[in-house]
Amino acid sequence: xxxxxxxxxxxxxxxxxxxxxxxxxxxxxxxxxxxxxxxxxxxxxxxxxxxxxxxxxxxxxxxxxxxxxxxxxxxxxxxxxxxxxxxxxxxxxxxxxxxxxxxxxxxxxxxxxxxxxxxxxxxxxxxxxxxxxxxxxxxxxxxxxxxxxxxxxxxxxxxxxxxxxxxxxxxxxxxxxxxxxxxxxx
Numbered sequence: 773x774x775x776x777x778x779x780x781x782x783x784x785x786x787x788x789x790x791x792x793x794x795x796x797x798x799x800x801x802x803x804x805x806x807x808x809x810x811x812x813x814x815x816x817x818x819x820x821x822x823x824x825x826x827x828x829x830x831x832x833x834x835x836x837x838x839x840x841x842x843x844x845x846x847x848x849x850x851x852x853x854x855x856x857x858x859x860x861x862x863x864x865x866x867x868x869x870x871x872x873x874x875x876x877x878x879x880x881x882x883x884x885x886x887x888x889x890x891x892x893x894x895x896x897x898x899x900x901x902x903x904x905x906x907x908x909x910x911x912x913x914x915x916x917x918x919x920x921x922x923x924x925x926x927x928x929x930x931x932x933x934x935x936x937x938x939x940x941x942x943x944x945x946x947x948x949x950x951x952x953x954x955x956x957x958x
Contacts, residue, residue, distance in 0.1 A: 805818075807826075807828050807829055807832060807868075809832070809842055809843065809844050809845075810842065810844070811842060812836050812841070812842050815829070815832055815833065815836065815842055816833075816927055816930065819833065819923045819926055819927055819930075820923050820924055820927045821923060822922075822923035823922060823923065824871045824872075824920045824921065824922060824923065825871065825872045825877065825920070825921045825922070825923060825926045826868060826869050826870060826871060826872065827847075827864075827866035827867065827868055827869070827870045827871075827872055827876075828847050828850075828868035828869070829923075829926075830872045830876065830877060830880055830926070831847070831850050831851060831854055831860060831866075831880070832850065833880075833926070833930050834854060834859055834860070834880040834881065834883070834884040835850060835853065835854060835859070835884075836930075837881065837884040837885060837930065837933050837934065837937070838854075838857065838859050838883075838884040840943070847868040851866075854880075858883060859880060859883040859884050860879075860880060860883075861879060861899075864876075871920050872920070872921060873899075873917070873918050873919065873920060873921070874899075874903045874912070874915060874916065874917045874918065874919055874920075874921055875898070875899035875900045875902070875903055875917045875918055876899055877899075877903065877906075877912075877921050877926065877929065878899045878900065878901070878902030878903025878904070878905070878906050878912070878917060879897075879898075879899035879902045879903075881902070881906055881911065881912075881929060881930075881933050882902035882905055882906060883902075884933070885911075885933050885936055885937055885942065886942060887902075887905050887906075887909065887936075889905060889908070889909075890904065890905045890908065892904070893905045899917070900917040900918070903917040904917065906929065906933075909936055910932065911929055911932040911933050911936055912929050912932075913925070913928070
């Protein structure tokens with residue numbers, strides 16, 4: 773009896789594990805509002821209100837980091853631009869509503885920030901190693917590279933990626949468009 777019960781529990785655990793592995797490929801929501809394309813501030817506000825980062829929002833943020841400006845076109849054009857500039861992986865088949873894993877985010881952000889450190893990231897170019905590089909450079913927080921990323925967490929990653937680029941002298945010219953910080957009057 774014990775062996776039979778243990779076998780059933782083990783099989784149930786295997787099924788749950790296999791089903792759980794499919795969640796990153798699922799669409800987040802088919803009823804989401806349109807992703808803003810007009811300004812980076814609108815995009816970041818939108819991202820912060822999302823439960824998970826989708827391919828469209830992640831790609832738009834990577835474009836913003838790499839080029840220093842938001843992308844105004846549709847998702848297919850955006851994907852083509854990122855692939856042509858070696859920011860997005862040529863083999864990815866994400867639809868705009870697909871949730872991105874930390875591994876996907878690691879690949880996008882490392883390429884957008886031109887991070888070329890780390891032996892495994894440099895040799896293999898896999899997103900899981902890219903996410904570890906983001907952790908090493910204190911751009912991403914702790915966590916496994918195969919989990920989904922919340923909108924708020926991704927906002928922090930994008931902000932710290934921008935700080936990283938400024939720190940290493942790689943900030944795109946457009947990121948200075950806000951002008952100097954206001955001075956306080958006594």
